[in-house]
Amino acid sequence: MALNQGLExxxxxxxxxxxxxxxxxxxxxxxxxxxxxxxxxxxxEEEHTQGQSSEKECNLPSPTNIPGGTESRGKVCILTVDGGxxxxxxxxxxxxxxxxxxxxxxxxxxxxxxxxxxVASGTSVGGLITTMLFTSNEKGRPLFTGEDTWRxxxxxxxxxxxxxxxxxxxxxxxxxxxxxxxxxYMERVLQEHLVRDGRPLTLRDTxxxxxxxCYDLGRAGPxxxxxxxxxDGDERDFRLWEICRATSAVPSFFKPVLMSSMDGxxxxxxxxxxxxxxxPTAATxxxxxxxxxxxxxxxxxxxxxxxxxxxxxxxRTYEYKKVRSWxxxxxxxxxxxxxxxxxxxxxxxxxxxxxxxVRQNYVRVQVSGLPDRALMEMDDASNGNVKRLMxxxxxxxxxxxxxxxxxxGRRPLAQKTSERLEWFAEQLVQEQKARxxxxxxxxxxxxxxxxxxxxxxxx
Numbered sequence: 095m096a097l098n099q100g101l102e103x104x105x106x107x108x109x110x111x112x113x114x115x116x117x118x119x120x121x122x123x124x125x126x127x128x129x130x131x132x133x134x135x136x137x138x139e140e141e142h143t144q145g146q147s148s149e150k151e152c153n154l155p156s157p158t159n160i161p162g163g164t165e166s167r168g169k170v171c172i173l174t175v176d177g178g179x180x181x182x183x184x185x186x187x188x189x190x191x192x193x194x195x196x197x198x199x200x201x202x203x204x205x206x207x208x209x210x211x212x213v214a215s216g217t218s219v220g221g222l223i224t225t226m227l228f229t230s231n232e233k234g235r236p237l238f239t240g241e242d243t244w245r246x247x248x249x250x251x252x253x254x255x256x257x258x259x260x261x262x263x264x265x266x267x268x269x270x271x272x273x274x275x276x277x278x279y280m281e282r283v284l285q286e287h288l289v290r291d292g293r294p295l296t297l298r299d300t301x302x303x304x305x306x307x308c309y310d311l312g313r314a315g316p317x318x319x320x321x322x323x324x325x326d327g328d329e330r331d332f333r334l335w336e337i338c339r340a341t342s343a344v345p346s347f348f349k350p351v352l353m354s355s356m357d358g359x360x361x362x363x364x365x366x367x368x369x370x371x372x373x374p375t376a377a378t379x380x381x382x383x384x385x386x387x388x389x390x391x392x393x394x395x396x397x398x399x400x401x402x403x404x405x406x407x408x409x410r411t412y413e414y415k416k417v418r419s420w421x422x423x424x425x426x427x428x429x430x431x432x433x434x435x436x437x438x439x440x441x442x443x444x445x446x447x448x449x450x451x452v453r454q455n456y457v458r459v460q461v462s463g464l465p466d467r468a469l470m471e472m473d474d475a476s477n478g479n480v481k482r483l484m485x486x487x488x489x490x491x492x493x494x495x496x497x498x499x500x501x502x503g504r505r506p507l508a509q510k511t512s513e514r515l516e517w518f519a520e521q522l523v524q525e526q527k528a529r530x531x532x533x534x535x536x537x538x539x540x541x542x543x544x545x546x547x548x549x550x551x552x553x
C-alpha cells in the first residue's frame with residue numbers, strides 16, 4: 095500500500111511538472127508573438143512616417159485626403175447636351191470653344207472632344223451633336239469638330255425645317271392637322287453624313303459610349319439607344335441616322351419614325367426624346383454608375399467630371415390676372431416650354447445638390463433671358479435668328495456662370511462661363527495624363543466585334 099501511494103505521489107509530481115512546463119512554453123510563445131507584433135507595429139509606424147515625409151517632400155496630397163477615395167481611381171468624364179432645335183447653335187459654339195481650349199492645353203492641334211470624354215449623351219439636336227462628335231470616320235477619328243456642330247445646325251436648318259413652296263398656302267394648317275415638315279429633308283441631311291459607301295453607320299461605329307433617348311409609343315415609355323448595349327448583339331444595334339431622326343421627331347413638327355434593330359428582332363415607334371428626357375444628364379450618370387464593365391472605378395459622383403450643356407432657359411413670368419382665364423389655345427405654347435425646360439431645370443437642380451462637396455466637378459452651362467422668338471420658335475432657321483443665336487452664345491461666354499443652391503434657386507458665380515470652361519478643360523487634360531501612370535483602369539471601353547462573332551457569343 096505504501097508502495098502504491100509512493101507511485102501515485104510520483105505520478106502527481108510528474109503531471110504537475112508537465113503542466114508547469116506546458117504553461118511556461120505557452121507563456122514563451124505569447125511573449126514571442128507579442129515581440130513580433132511590437133516589431134511589426136514599429137516597422138509600420140516607420141514606413142508610415144517615411145511615407146508622410148515623402149509625400150510632404152513631393153508636395154502630393156495623401157490618398158485619404160482626395161475627395162471620393164484613392165488617387166488611382168480617376169474620374170469618368172461625361173458630356174451631355176440638351177434638346178432645343180435651332181438653339182443647338184448655342185451648345186455647339188460652347189463645344190467649339192471647349193475644343194480650342196483642349197487643343198491649347200494639351201498642345202495638340204488635332205485634339206478633339208471625343209479624346210477627353212468617356213461617354214456622351216444628347217437629346218433631339220443634342221443627340222445629333224453627340225452623334226457627329228463621337229462617330230468614327232474612315233480613319234478612326236470623329237466625323238465632326240466642335241466648330242462643325244453649330245455650323246451643321248446653322249447651315250442645314252433651312253433644309254430640315256423646310257415647307258415646300260406648293261404647300262405655303264396651307265402652311266398655317268400644317269402642324270395642326272398634319273406634321274408641319276416633311277421628314278425627307280432631314281433624312282437626306284442625316285444620311286449624307288451617316289451612310290458610308292452605301293452602308294448605314296450604326297451604334298457600333300461610334301468611338302466611345304453614347305446614349306440618345308426617344309419615347310417609344312409602342313411600349314409607352316422612354317427608350318435609350320446605347321452603344322454599350324449595341325456591342326452585346328445586333329438586336330440592340332440601330333442605324334445612327336434613324337436614331338437622330340427618332341430623338342428629333344417632335345410631335346406636330348415631324349411624323350414618328352418606325353425603326354428596327356440591325357437583325358430586325360427589335361422595333362421602336364419613336365418620337366422626340368425631349369418629351370421625357372430633354373436634359374439627359376441624370377440618365378447618363380446612372381448609366382455610368384451601374385455599368386461596371388466599362389466604368390469599374392465609378393462608385394459615386396465624386397468619381398465623375400460632368401459637363402452639361404443647355405440650349406436656353408425659360409424665364410418668362412406670367413401675372414395671375416393675365417392667365418386666369420386662359421384656355422387650351424392660349425396655354426399651348428407656354429405649357430410646352432414650361433414642361434420641357436422645367437424638367438431640364440429640375441434635373442440640373444437635383445444633380446447639383448447630389449454632388450455636394452464636389453460640386454465643382456459638375457458644370458452646367460445654360461443661358462437665360464432668351465428673347466421670346468428665339469425661345470419659342472425652335473424651328474426658326476432664318477438668317478436673322480441664326481445670327482441672334484450666335485450672338486447669344488458669344489455673350490454667354492462672357493457672363494457669370496450660374497449654379498443651383500439646395501432649395502435656394504440659382505446664383506451667379508464669380509467665374510465667367512469662359513473661365514469655368516477653361517478650368518474644366520484643364521481637369522480633362524490632367525485626367526487623361528494621369529491615366530497613363532495608373533495601375534487600375536478608369537475606363538474599359540467595349541470594342542466592336544464582327545457581327546458573326548457577336549452572334550456566336552449571343553446565340
